[in-house]
Amino acid sequence: MRKIDPDANRFRKIVRGKIRENLKQYVSQGELIARQGKKSVSVPLPQIDLPNFRFGQAEQGGVGQGEGEEGDPLGAEQAEPGPEAGDQPGEHVLEVDVNLEELAEILGEELELPNIEPRGSSSILVEKDKYTGITLNGPESLRHFRRTFKQALRRQIASGSYSPENPVVIPHREDRRYRSWNTTKVPQSNAVILYMMDVSGSMGNEQKEIVRIESFWLDTWLRSQYENLETRYIIHDAKAKVVDAHTFFHIRESGGTKISSAYSLARDLIQKEFSPEEWNVYLFHFSDGDNWGGDDTAQCLELLNHELIPAVNVFCYGQVKSAYGSGQFIKDLRQAYHENEKVLLSEINSRDEILPSIKTFLGKGH
Template sequence: MANFIDRRLNAKGKSTVNRQRFINRYKQQIKKAVSDAVTRRSVTDIDKGEKISIPTRDISEPIFHQGQGGVRERVHPGNDQFTRGDKIERPPTGGAGGNGAGEASDSGEGEDDFVFQISKDEYLELLFEDLELPNLQKNRLNKLVEYQTYRAGYTTDGVPTNINIVRSLRSSLARRTAMTAGKKRELHALEQELTELQNTVGASADRILALKAQIEELKQKIKKVPFIDTFDLRFNNFAKREIPTSQAVMFCLMDVSGSMDQATKDMAKRFYILLYLFLTRTYKNLEVVYIRHHTQAKEVDEHEFFYSQETGGTIVSSALKLMHEIQQKRYPAEEWNIYAAQASDGDNWADDSPLCYQLLEKQILPFVRYFSYIEITNRAHQTLWREYEQLTEKFDNMAVRNIRQVEDIYPVFRELFKKQAV
């Protein structure tokens, strides 16, 4: 009886290869379904898997068949309805059942569209495909790097606290063995000869005395070899190597003034969650700082950021000042990758917009990796938008975009983080 053992790496998911082939083959339809799902989902389940429905016509294999056009002559045996010269109408296509997209039978049955379930990882992979963090490569080359100390063998120079006792004793033993090996062999031979002479009757007394003198001299020479010498000392060696920083902080600045209704806040929240998911796939350690502002800015937690009912007037510069203070205290630019995303409806005091320009120009944009501003409004742009547009001409790490409805969120997000041409 033959026994078969399955040693494949994906023994518990034997269809993994076929699954990947299927996703690659129908990636266009799946990506379209994924992008449509972003706008349909609620904010709480935006990062879960998705059921993808693919029309049957898109997964059917191509076949060769006779065309329906042209003039044809056919013989229909048993015909009792038509006579020579009559034109036969084309039979109707489609049928009842399902979505009407499959082949119908005489019983009115059909085929439904093919439904394909993708996992959370596959969903996010397709959602953020062909996207990257802007200016990341350039900033990596210019930023200060961190150094990590690690053990790098042993050295003959060092401070007493770094002495490695075991390696030093081992080196001492090797040196003493090399320096005394010949003398010990000679000593052993002389001692053996002295023993034989002492056991021999009538042996020469002078020879015995001479041997004893030689033995004593060799012993003194062996004792003079130091147990440990400075040459034997070995010290633990430590070196430093560059380690790329993998920590990032994202500042989320949201306008919660009276002009921001719940629908506008919901669109801002969708954008922030997409940005958070995107950054977590790039950085191992990611911290998020939530800042709400009206006339005053305040750092809050996630729940208060999205669900607090506090409202008031609008002074955008208050949020920018608070962001700069937090960044200076907790997130040094040489150790952290700093990102910021600001969402507003563009409503701001006219006198405050020039101050926002100055804050961004001098205190924020020189230190952040990327600053994205989305204005969620259907109205004409006001002074804040115009000031920000001027900054985009001076800084390539800032972008401003306009969102009018929920369907614009994902396309705008892809536009902000699309891969840059090399």
């Protein structure tokens, strides 16, 4: 252990506390998403520094060195003035890398999310090695130093060759102990999330942003629960297609809405790639609730009833409020599934309702 580790851990703990405290804000502002790296998120923490009396930095100006005419902009780097750049933190906002698992944990604690129990786990098994015991033989790389030492100590005390004044312990060949492992079968935990989004003309930028934020957090949580998580993105207006994540969040289509197109594409995808025997399937659909005529809704229900709901862990429908949408679809779903545990519905009227919506979707632990 390094000398600084207790201080570093202390700092981590404070960071965690701050993130928890401000989780709602981080969620509704959505700024964490842009800061996502492969395994971690860079979280800006404005309030963690120690306050002191200092000058408002922007007013202060300063002295610089270099070429340029009066009135020339200096570029962002000038923000910290010269001579005391070292001892005046200025407007600098601390950014801390938090890995995604930790973030998921914080989310889970704050929303009191239960751990997810993989469905169909008994049917999908893989072999795993686990170090569980000690043996007398083995490769040197697996030698258990402590056990070996203890054994040698025990032998020396028993044989009287140990003296506390000169506490030299020399392990013999027969003292050596090695780690040994057992192979066990553990349930495979594969999961796939299918995100479906309505990108018809009535879904505006704000609506898509809400979907984006919500799916980021759903993703983060589910990733912490499954070793192997796949995601697929489906967009639809009157027609549906599979796209990559970037397109999913940035595309802007226009035109009518035919939800059944997305559902049937999801069904095809599940049948082709993600057999429910091997995969935990999560189905999320976001829309503003506008659908073409009663006919299509009936078709949607048909697909859900017979093909989708039996195949998935959970079907979540989030209805984002938009100025144009009628909001009818959620009412139809509510009517059809008010007693079905596998169907979770939530209305998201603004960014502040993202957290409660996540809680609705994940709070059951399916």
